[in-house]
Amino acid sequence: TNNIIAISNQKGGVGKTTTAVTIATELALKGNSTLIIDCDPQANTTSSFGIISNENNSIYNILTNNNQMNHVIQKTDIKHLSILPSNKDLLAAEIELVDITNRETILKRQIENVKNQYDYIIIDTPPALGLLTLNCLTASKWVIIPMQVEYFALEGLNNLMHTIKLIKQKVNIEMSILGIILTMFDKRNKLSFEIEEQISQYYGEMLLGRIPRSIRLAEAPSHGLPIQEYDNDSSGAKAYREIVNKMINVIDQK
Amino acid sequence: TNNIIAISNQKGGVGKTTTAVTIATELALKGNSTLIIDCDPQANTTSSFGIISNENNSIYNILTNNNQMNHVIQKTDIKHLSILPSNKDLLAAEIELVDITNRETILKRQIENVKNQYDYIIIDTPPALGLLTLNCLTASKWVIIPMQVEYFALEGLNNLMHTIKLIKQKVNIEMSILGIILTMFDKRNKLSFEIEEQISQYYGEMLLGRIPRSIRLAEAPSHGLPIQEYDNDSSGAKAYREIVNKMINVIDQK
Numbered sequence: 166t167n168n169i170i171a172i173s174n175q176k177g178g179v180g181k182t183t184t185a186v187t188i189a190t191e192l193a194l195k196g197n198s199t200l201i202i203d204c205d206p207q208a209n210t211t212s213s214f215g216i217i218s219n220e221n222n223s224i225y226n227i228l229t230n231n232n233q234m235n236h237v238i239q240k241t242d243i244k245h246l247s248i249l250p251s252n253k254d255l256l257a258a259e260i261e262l263v264d265i266t267n268r269e270t271i272l273k274r275q276i277e278n279v280k281n282q283y284d285y286i287i288i289d290t291p292p293a294l295g296l297l298t299l300n301c302l303t304a305s306k307w308v309i310i311p312m313q314v315e316y317f318a319l320e321g322l323n324n325l326m327h328t329i330k331l332i333k334q335k336v337n338i339e340m341s342i343l344g345i346i347l348t349m350f351d352k353r354n355k356l357s358f359e360i361e362e363q364i365s366q367y368y369g370e371m372l373l374g375r376i377p378r379s380i381r382l383a384e385a386p387s388h389g390l391p392i393q394e395y396d397n398d399s400s401g402a403k404a405y406r407e408i409v410n411k412m413i414n415v416i417d418q419k
Numbered sequence: 420t421n422n423i424i425a426i427s428n429q430k431g432g433v434g435k436t437t438t439a440v441t442i443a444t445e446l447a448l449k450g451n452s453t454l455i456i457d458c459d460p461q462a463n464t465t466s467s468f469g470i471i472s473n474e475n476n477s478i479y480n481i482l483t484n485n486n487q488m489n490h491v492i493q494k495t496d497i498k499h500l501s502i503l504p505s506n507k508d509l510l511a512a513e514i515e516l517v518d519i520t521n522r523e524t525i526l527k528r529q530i531e532n533v534k535n536q537y538d539y540i541i542i543d544t545p546p547a548l549g550l551l552t553l554n555c556l557t558a559s560k561w562v563i564i565p566m567q568v569e570y571f572a573l574e575g576l577n578n579l580m581h582t583i584k585l586i587k588q589k590v591n592i593e594m595s596i597l598g599i600i601l602t603m604f605d606k607r608n609k610l611s612f613e614i615e616e617q618i619s620q621y622y623g624e625m626l627l628g629r630i631p632r633s634i635r636l637a638e639a640p641s642h643g644l645p646i647q648e649y650d651n652d653s654s655g656a657k658a659y660r661e662i663v664n665k666m667i668n669v670i671d672q673k
């Protein structure tokens with residue numbers, strides 16, 4: 166596949182992991198062979214599937230020791246969904262990779278070896294614009310930007326758009342923005358609507374939709390289950406299902 | 420002063436910036452001469468005070484060109500509160516500092532030059548455990564850990580405690596944990612209480628208190644004002660006031 170999608174925003178706690186886990190699961194449930202890559206040292210994507218990755222079996226070994234992808238990729242409990250897990254070893258990668266030539270395309274080259282086995286590849290990124298996130302954006306054809314409807318989110322978006330433009334010019338001409346998802350949207354407060362209004366003015370055509378604040382989404386990871394397995398009728402699961410359908414449309418049209 | 424307090428948690432979006440801004444403002448309003456340092460490339464602390472730091476006048480210049488602290492520190496609109504601002508130049512610092520000897524103590528050495536001018540120094544850190552955060556933790560005598568009452572927060576806490584122990588052993592023997600603050604606490608949902616219960620079991624004596632989810636706290640930064648100036652009677656402002664009183668007690672007892 167060329168459908169490699171990074172979920173990225175350097176602002177913390179905006180729902181990157183929740184979006185990556187939910188979208189990857191939805192694609193797999195539709196029968197698509199899907200790989201999810203956890204590129205965050207916090208390994209929240211890995212624990213969202215109830216997986217604990219041991220010392221020698223994580224994305225750290227792929228980025229620094231050049232291990233075989235297929236030796237590290239594991240199956241999840243969801244049919245058609247595999248995972249390249251993370252663990253805290255990845256913390257060291259940012260510093261260890263600095264002196265390596267072509268340090269920003271390591272992940273891209275590794276994915277080349279396995280991409281034909283999948284219909285979609287989803288990459289969860291850490292809250293930063295360092296070497297790990299650079300590797301993820303360089304390896305991806307598409308970027309989805311989850312954003313909370315709060316003030317800091319607006320300021321960070323301009324930085325992120327600027328970074329994506331730089332990456333497109335310098336290392337990855339194919340990359341484009343698949344869309345923006347407004348997460349944890351609370352209809353009871355006017356700030357949500359004010360920020361949504363401001364985003365629509367500048368980036369209106371990129372808006373994929375809103376995800377309501379839904380406690381079921383926050384509960385699901387503590388059971389090691391994606392929302393579809395934990396509570397498939399929740400408002401959060403339904404909202405993500407709609408977004409995935411829109412997403413597939415955008416990809417098929419390009 | 421030796422009262423140098425880092426606000427740190429590598430989990431994103433947990434209220435680090437909101438906590439740093441609110442605590443620093445509260446200390447200044449009580450008449451303490453206070454410096455707040457923004458060590459995050461997102462510069463959310465800087466924009467919380469309505470400040471836009473220009474090219475040559477930010478923490479980036481302190482860490483990489485060895486500029487004088489007093490040439491970069493600015494006054495805020497709050498009496499007794501000054502700021503060492505940040506901007507997106509800081510993004511490059513992580514990579515630029517790698518080859519420098521004693522790269523983790525640059526901030527500590529710079530603070531030595533000005534610490535006698537202040538009663539308290541508060542440092543906002545980025546959502547990561549990289550070189551910038553290492554500089555902040557090495558420079559600090561105390562660490563405050565804001566945590567959301569959500570599942571991922573629990574997992575991240577053990578990693579953070581592990582990192583703090585390492586830093587204490589290797590670079591900064593004086594450092595200790597001032598306390599944990601539970602942020603965006605929502606009394607309407609049982610997950611908040613479940614997680615609070617789990618934290619109390621392991622770290623009960625470190626709990627400084629809870630901050631309720633309060634929309635006024637999320638609105639204040641869009642006006643470039645700390646909560647005390649935006650809405651001093653809000654539940655958020657009151658909860659932080661209580662926490663600051665407890666914090667001062669802990670510091671005075673040691």
Ligand SMILES: Nc1ncnc2c1ncn2[C@@H]1O[C@H](COP(=O)(O)OP(=O)(O)OP(=O)(O)O)[C@@H](O)[C@H]1O
Nearest residue numbers: 177178179180181182183292349378379383431569
């Ligand atoms: N729509 C939602 N409603 C309620 N809670 C949510 C929603 N989406 C995410 N959450 C919760 O909010 C917290 C932050 O989400 P998440 O961890 O996915 O963000 P992130 O951007 O990946 O964070 P980080 O920057 O640390 O990687 C989590 O505890 C998650 O369970």
Ligand SMILES: Nc1ncnc2c1ncn2[C@@H]1O[C@H](COP(=O)(O)OP(=O)(O)OP(=O)(O)O)[C@@H](O)[C@H]1O
Nearest residue numbers: 177315431432433434435436437546603632633637
């Ligand atoms: N008690 C609260 N009630 C409601 N909203 C809050 C509260 N505390 C913080 N917020 C809002 O939640 C969002 C995240 O908070 P903040 O930016 O302070 O977290 P952070 O840990 O500094 O994030 P980052 O990891 O990106 O640095 C902000 O939009 C902020 O305004």
Ligand SMILES: [Mg+2]
Nearest residue numbers: 181182205209
């Ligand atoms: Mg995440």
Ligand SMILES: [Mg+2]
Nearest residue numbers: 435436459463
């Ligand atoms: Mg912050």
